[in-house]
Amino acid sequence: MRIRTLIVDDEPLARRGLALRLARHPDIEIVGEAGNGREAFFAISEHLPVLMFLDVQMPGVNGLELLRAVPLPQLPLTVFVTAYDQYAMQAFDANALDYLLKPIDDARLDAAVERARRSISTRDAEDHRERLLRLxxxxxxxxxxxxxxxxxxxxxxxxxxxxxxxxxxxxxxxxxxxxxxxxxxxxxxxxxxxxxxxxxxxxxxxxxxxxxxxxxxxxxxxxxxxxxxxxxxxxxxxxxxxxxxxxxxxxxxxxxxxxxxxxxxxxx
Known part of the structure; x- marks a missing residue:
C-alpha cells in the first residue's frame, strides 16, 4: 500500500533533503510539499495525505496552529520535525505520531516511517463499522x-x-x-x-x-x-x-x- 505523504517545511533544502531520504522507502508517496502553514492547509484539503512531516517553527501559521485549523476528518498522521527539543512534548500533546530532531538521523527517520506503517496497518485492520461510528x-x-x-x-x-x-x-x-x-x-x-x-x-x-x-x-x-x-x-x-x-x-x-x-x- 502506498502511503500518501505531505512534507511541510519553510526551508526548501530541508524539504528536498527529507524527500530524498524518504525515497528509500518505496511505499512512501510524496503527494505534495508546502513552505508554510497556509500552503499546507490547502495542500491537505487537495491531496488528502495519510502522513505528514511537519516543521514546528514556520513564519506565519506555524505547525501547531496548522493542526488546530485542519478539520478533524482530514487530519493526517503527523510526525513533527523540529530543531527545538522543547517542542517534543507539545508534539505528543497534539497527538503527533512521532517527532524528529534536526539534523534528522536516518535511523530515527526509518523508525518514524515504520511507526507510521504500523499505525496505518492497525487502523486498516479495525472493524469498519466501529471506525465509521468513531469518526x-x-x-x-x-x-x-x-x-x-x-x-x-x-x-x-x-x-x-x-x-x-x-x-x-x-x-x-x-x-x-x-x-x-x-x-x-x-x-x-x-x-x-x-x-x-x-x-x-x-x-x-x-x-x-x-x-x-x-x-x-x-x-x-x-x-x-x-x-x-x-x-x-x-x-x-x-x-x-x-x-x-x-x-x-x-x-x-x-x-x-x-x-x-x-x-x-x-x-x-
Whole structure:
C-alpha cells in the first residue's frame, strides 16, 4: 500500500533533503510539499495525505496552529520535525505520531516511517463499522453515536461535489443550495442557519458536522458558532481587544473571535 505523504517545511533544502531520504522507502508517496502553514492547509484539503512531516517553527501559521485549523476528518498522521527539543512534548500533546530532531538521523527517520506503517496497518485492520461510528462521533461531538443516527445525519445533510451544492432537507423536500450563494452559517441551539442573499435555510445539525463536510478552502470557522464563506469576505477590521470583524460583500459584519485569530492569516 502506498502511503500518501505531505512534507511541510519553510526551508526548501530541508524539504528536498527529507524527500530524498524518504525515497528509500518505496511505499512512501510524496503527494505534495508546502513552505508554510497556509500552503499546507490547502495542500491537505487537495491531496488528502495519510502522513505528514511537519516543521514546528514556520513564519506565519506555524505547525501547531496548522493542526488546530485542519478539520478533524482530514487530519493526517503527523510526525513533527523540529530543531527545538522543547517542542517534543507539545508534539505528543497534539497527538503527533512521532517527532524528529534536526539534523534528522536516518535511523530515527526509518523508525518514524515504520511507526507510521504500523499505525496505518492497525487502523486498516479495525472493524469498519466501529471506525465509521468513531469518526462520525468525533466530527459531530457525539461520541455515543449509533449507526442509525449516523445514517440519518448523512441523509439530512450532504454536499454534492459534482454540482457544488449543499442539500438540505426541509419539510419533506430537499433544497439544493449553491455553495457560492452561502454567505455565512451560524448556530441557533440544535439547528444551523444557512444564510444566502435571498433567504435563510434552517437544518438540524451541529457546527462540527458542517465544518467537517464543507471544503475548508472555501469555508472557515471564525467563531464557536459561525462559519464563513471565505470568498464573500470583502474586508477585515482589527479591534482593540484582539478580535477582528469581517465585512462580507453583502454588508454583513461578523466577529472573528480571539480563539480563532490564527484564521486571519488563512483569510488573507
Amino acid at each position: 462520525l462521533g468525533n466530527v459531530s461531538g457525539r461520541p455515543g453515536l449509533t449507526l442509525d443516527e449516523a445514517l440519518i445525519d448523512a441523509d439530512n445533510l450532504c454536499v454534492h461535489a459534482a454540482d457544488d451544492r449543499l442539500s438540505i432537507k426541509d419539510s419533506g423536500r430537499i433544497l439544493r443550495v449553491p455553495l457560492n450563494d452561502i454567505l455565512w452559517i451560524d448556530a441557533a441551539g440544535d439547528y444551523m442557519c444557512v444564510h444566502t442573499p435571498a433567504d435563510t435555510h434552517v437544518l438540524r445539525a451541529t457546527m462540527r458536522e458542517l465544518e467537517g463536510r464543507l471544503d475548508p478552502r472555501r469555508f472557515q470557522r471564525i467563531h464557536r458558532s459561525t462559519i464563513v464563506n471565505v470568498a464573500r469576505v470583502k474586508e477585515l477590521r482589527s479591534h482593540l481587544n484582539g478580535e477582528y470583524f469581517l465585512i462580507l460583500d453583502s454588508g454583513q459584519q461578523l466577529k472573528l473571535s480571539r480563539s480563532y485569530k490564527d484564521k486571519v492569516r488563512l483569510l488573507h
